[in-house]
Amino acid sequence: MNTLVDSHCHLDDYTDLPEVLARAKAASVGRLLAVGIGDGPETMHRALEFAHTHPQVFATAGIHPQEAHQATPEHLAKLEKLVSDPRCIAVGEIGLDYYHLDNPDVPTQQAAFIAQLKIAAAACKPITIHCRTSELATPAAKQKYEQHGNPNAAWDDLLVLLDEHWVPTGLPGIMHCFSGNEEQAARSLAIGFYLSFAGNLTYPKSTTIQAVAKSAPADRILVETDAPFLTPIPLRGKRNEPAHVALTAKFLADLRGTTLENIADQTTANFHALFPTTA
Numbered sequence: 207m208n209t210l211v212d213s214h215c216h217l218d219d220y221t222d223l224p225e226v227l228a229r230a231k232a233a234s235v236g237r238l239l240a241v242g243i244g245d246g247p248e249t250m251h252r253a254l255e256f257a258h259t260h261p262q263v264f265a266t267a268g269i270h271p272q273e274a275h276q277a278t279p280e281h282l283a284k285l286e287k288l289v290s291d292p293r294c295i296a297v298g299e300i301g302l303d304y305y306h307l308d309n310p311d312v313p314t315q316q317a318a319f320i321a322q323l324k325i326a327a328a329a330c331k332p333i334t335i336h337c338r339t340s341e342l343a344t345p346a347a348k349q350k351y352e353q354h355g356n357p358n359a360a361w362d363d364l365l366v367l368l369d370e371h372w373v374p375t376g377l378p379g380i381m382h383c384f385s386g387n388e389e390q391a392a393r394s395l396a397i398g399f400y401l402s403f404a405g406n407l408t409y410p411k412s413t414t415i416q417a418v419a420k421s422a423p424a425d426r427i428l429v430e431t432d433a434p435f436l437t438p439i440p441l442r443g444k445r446n447e448p449a450h451v452a453l454t455a456k457f458l459a460d461l462r463g464t465t466l467e468n469i470a471d472q473t474t475a476n477f478h479a480l481f482p483t484t485a
């Protein structure tokens with residue numbers, strides 16, 4: 207089996223991490239990108255600790271949009287310091303989340319996002335993006351987040367902010383757990399982003415994501431688990447872990463009419479192109 211990369215996983219909460227990493231290795235997952243959002247900025251350094259103790263693990267650091275109200279000068283300074291570490295290869299997951307009613311308001315989320323784009327740009331490191339729309343949100347959340355009843359406001363706002371604050375840097379990024387439509391995919395690809403597909407690609411209702419995954423350019427696709435969340439079929443309902451990225455990769459291979467080996471080679475090469483220090 208060819209080597210796979212899990213381009214986005216959360217390792218913080220595994221009490222059996224050595225076993226989780228051993229199963230990933232046995233499943234040919236040769237690289238893992240551990241996302242450093244912690245339970246909030248206080249613990250966003252944890253992923254980097256894993257990267258320093260496990261050679262196959264690399265880390266990100268960032269303040270999730272759900273914690274945008276915690277993007278204080280002190281926490282942004284902490285982020286800057288983490289990002290200066292060579293094993294911290296990206297800033298994220300950052301972005302906009304217009305789904306949960308309890309999330310910070312739109313101006314707070316956007317300000318935290320812009321501040322972190324500036325930190326990533328100054329460090330010359332790519333970003334990994336979380337974007338969740340209000341399409342399936344409650345009426346109260348829709349009321350809070352949607353301008354003019356636009357269920358795609360999160361994507362529209364995100365792409366406007368990237369155009370202004372990120373595209374001029376010429377740096378790439380990842381649309382983590384890509385769950386948008388064809389237009390959002392095309393706009394992301396046009397600004398140099400990679401589309402990373404998670405376990406929800408395998409769900410029967412994900413026909414739009416599947417259509418995007420089928421036709422996306424081969425040199426811009428990645429696979430991830432977003433573990434411990436979004437367990438792919440046939441293990442849906444159980445806890446997810448990095449070893450299961452192979453199931454999503456196999457599903458993607460079938461969608462694209464190719465082999466698992468081919469998808470493994472391609473997505474691993476793409477990850478190394480995006481992050482040359484991980485090769």
Ligand SMILES: [Zn+2]
Pocket residue numbers: 214216241299432
């Ligand atoms: Zn995540």
